[in-house]
Amino acid sequence: MSDAFDARALLIVDRDMEGRLVRKELVVLAATVLLAIALILWHR
Amino acid sequence: MKTTFTVLRPQLWCAHAGRQRSQRLRRFRHGLVELAVKAFLFERSPNAKLALNCGASFGAQEYLPVMALLADGVAIAFFSMVLIGMTPMIASFGQFLLVGLHARRNHYDRCADYTPRVAFILPAWNEADVIGASIDALMSISYPAGFWRIFVVDDASTDDTPSIMRAKIAQYPGSVVHLRREVGGQGKAYTLNHGLKAVLSDEWAEAVMIMDADVLFEPLTLRRMTRHLADPAVGAVTAYVKEGSEPGNLITRSIAFEYITAQAASRRAQNVVGVLACLAGGAQLHSRANLLAIGGAIDTSTLAEDTGTTFKTQLHERKAVFEGSAIVWAEEPDTLAGLWRQRMRWARGNLQVTAAYRHIWFRSQRFPGLRGYFFGTIWFSVVLMPLFTILRSIGLIGLYVMHSPLALAGFETLWGGALVLFLFETSFALAIDPATARRAWLPGLLYPGMISLAFMVLACVPVSRLVALGALTEPLGAADPLHATLNLMIFGWGIIAIGAGWGIYRLEKAGCPAIVRDLLLALFGYGSVIAAVSMAAMVEHWRKVEIPWYKTVKTGKARILR
Secondary structure, three states: OOOOOOHHHHHHHHHHHHHHHHHHHHHHHHHHHHHHHHHHHHHO | OHHHHHHHHHHHHHHHHHHHHHHHHHHHHHHHHHHHHHHHOOOOOOOOOHHHHHHHHOOOHHHHHHHHHHHHHHHHHHHHHHHHHOHHHHHHHHHHHHHHHHHOOOOHHHOOOOOOOEEEEEEEOOOOOOHHHHHHHHHOOOOOOOOEEEEEEEEOOOOOHHHHHHHHHHHOOOOEEEEEEOOOOOOHHHHHHHHHHHHHOOOOOOEEEEEOOOOEEOOOHHHHHHHHHHOOOEEEEEEEEEEOEOOOOHHHHHHHHHHHHHHHHHHHHHHHHOOOOOOOOOEEEEEHHHHHHOOOOOOOOOOOHHHHHHHHHHHOOOEEEEEEEEEEEEOOOOOHHHHHHHHHHHHHHHHHHHHHOOOOOOOEOOOOOOOEHHHHHHHHHHHOHHHHHHHHHHHHHHHHHOOOOHHHHHHHHHHHHHHHHHHHHHHHHHHHOHHHHHHHHHHHHOOOOHHHHHHHHHHOOOHHHHHHHOOOOOOOOOOOHHHHHHHHHHHOHHHHHHHHHHHHHHHHHOOOOHHHHHHHHHHHOHHHHHHHHHHHHHHHHHOOOOOOOOOOOOOOOEOOOO
């Protein structure tokens, strides 16, 4: 059973949200790696 | 002759070697006892390594290499305990790393516009404060008219639940059904089974939503969940349950943050590898076929009935999927007493599940499934979390007592690693759910507690600075008693924090003001309370203490917060 609701549009919105999570993760991960490198260098 | 020689020669050698070995073993044992005595009597040995002291003290220089070797072995064993104790941290980090892959590895490709007839089952035991709002929210969802019904299973409520149900039946004729048990109080699983029996007895329902009486559905949540059931390989779908108490406090906000990590992050990662630890009891949608396959009933032998259902679904070769965009709102405990009861039930339930499914753990080296190494590691990292904490603390204390150079290395590895992982996971968690982050960023930052945060920072200070500060590097025997105690507390902080978590809970029970409780929570961390409950659950499980069904009290504070 289907109605007039645009389920495809909803799916696109949710997929986009998942895509944004990847970009956020990459930014946070890059910052974390830089921090870890900085800490290691400070120790040396 | 040659044959005799080759046979006899090893025998002679063996006899000789055996004598030597037994002598060495005797010395070794002697040394071991001595080492233990020296170590645990806190011998004052500021200038020499423990191994040398032990060897020299009983005047046997020839034992020194053995003693040194032994000391090295013990130090490596302690250091290994620290590393093994870090397993939950590494497992958590691994899950966070997988979250990003969810954009590629998800179930959206097999979704379709599918709107089956759905029966909502709401178990209700004295839920007069919340049941009306839950039904109103459910009747406001976006879904084809006439394609969902609400079955409230009234577990012999003694409050106004029956009269509210009469009003709701009149308000939504044909959509709300009141099922009443005359004898109740056995627990959620029994109540659900009463409802399931009624729902599955006719063919109307194509899918069943199992939920809690206080849970508020957003308008599009059901649509977001049913689309996954278009794939017959999927047996069940779970939503993202968010904490929605308004007004909230430090405890509810900590839970809100915790749910980002435990659901929005972890369950996405579990989607990626194709295995789910738990379908949230607050919102789990099953296909009719799946419910019939697992016996048409919820397992009543465990207190974690939702986890039991999750395991059964997947062991019947059906997928369980987490839908992170399908959001429901729930009221969670706002006191430590309430939190303790809830988490005790969860932790005991998880231990029951662990024992009941003991035949599945670590059975497959292949990637997916409950039997895989990945799932086994994340499962036991949660279930045995306090034991890992204790293990790493013992490792650090042992290294410190031995005055091993590895003590500082262990401290830095543990707490420095904790800082890096904490910053990554907390920042990413707040980015995953910005709406919750706006309300719960501070409890999120305080989750480990300010004292643990201080240790994380301390661990990142280079050794030369630590030496200058005179901290951590001074051997136990050389330190004054206050300094030595402080150092021992720092190295054994994991154990102390678990004790502190229990202490804060007891203080609240004794009537300590909320402001003092919150201050202590900020110092020692909400995480320490969670660890303390898990530890208490393990002790109770081991002692086979009977646990009654604890119902989490709901007062109607939950809101749909955007």
